[in-house]
Amino acid sequence: EDQVTQSPEALRLQEGESSSLNCSYTVSGLRGLFWYRQDPGKGPEFLFTLYSAGEEKEKERLKATLTKKESFLHITAPKPEDSATYLCAGYTGRRALTFGSGTRLQVQP
Amino acid sequence: SQTIHQWPATLVQPVGSPLSLECTVEGTSNPNLYWYRQAAGRGLQLLFYSVGIGQISSEVPQNLSASRPQDRQFILSSKKLLLSDSGFYLCAWSVRQVSQETQYFGPGTRLLVL
Numbered sequence: 001e002d003q004v005t006q007s008p009e010a011l012r013l014q015e016g017e018s019s020s021l022n023c024s025y026t027v028s029g030l031r032g033l034f035w036y037r038q039d040p041g042k043g044p045e046f047l048f049t050l051y052s053a054g055e056e057k058e059k060e061r062l063k064a065t066l067t068k069k070e071s072f073l074h075i076t077a078p079k080p081e082d083s084a085t086y087l088c089a090g091y092t093g094r095r096a097l098t099f100g101s102g103t104r105l106q107v108q109p
Numbered sequence: 110s111q112t113i114h115q116w117p118a119t120l121v122q123p124v125g126s127p128l129s130l131e132c133t134v135e136g137t138s139n140p141n142l143y144w145y146r147q148a149a150g151r152g153l154q155l156l157f158y159s160v161g162i163g164q165i166s167s168e169v170p171q172n173l174s175a176s177r178p179q180d181r182q183f184i185l186s187s188k189k190l191l192l193s194d195s196g197f198y199l200c201a202w203s204v205r206q207v208s209q210e211t212q213y214f215g216p217g218t219r220l221l222v223l
Contacts, residue, residue: 004152031210032210032211034211034212036214041217041219042216042217043115043199043201043214043215043216043217044153044199044214045214046211046212046213046214049211087152087153089153091210093210096155096158096168097153097155097210097212099152099153100152101150101151101152102152
């Protein structure tokens with residue numbers, strides 16, 4: 001069964017304190033790994049798609065990386081506005097994305 | 110640019126009442142369309158997807174149904190709501206190309222069944 005597990009469930013950082021979020025997957029035939037940001041009460045906002053091991057993508061303070069078994073979302077010098085739930089999802093070529101349950105990030109000033 | 114709309118934003122319904130949630134996409138043609146449900150503290154669960162008008166695939170057996178009467182319109186319905194239908198319902202779209210499966214989500218509808 002395809003499974004995506006995110007850790008930690010919740011993370012509290014001080015402003016400027018860099019860290020990483022983990023997404024491990026057991027998805028057979030993975031064709032894409034997606035990262036989304038979700039603010040409370042809103043729909044997920046697309047951040048990145050990674051297609052192959054070794055691939056990296058960056059956007060402002062965020063950098064996503066992919067290995068054969070997991071993906072990391074690195075947050076460099078976060079700001080309070082980076083506070084949100086970050087979701088990852090695996091795609092196998094069938095219609096459904098398999099989502100993890102997310103990491104709730106809180107960045108304190 | 111593409112835009113996806115959902116309404117209503119919030120809905121409180123009694124058990125046993127009917128449901129109709131609507132999703133429309135602007136700025137694209139022939140999209141794939143999806144309905145997800147998100148329970149509190151849990152990941153998104155795919156309910157239905159559609160690759161074209163009148164073409165609906167169900168991912169889980171449930172009290173809900175979906176319809177696609179127009180190319181860019183997707184409707185989620187129920188004849189009789191259950192307490193367990195409460196949740197955050199999200200519509201999403203993707204470009205209908207094998208290599209472009211990034212899904213873009215709407216703002217969501219919060220449903221509370223009492």
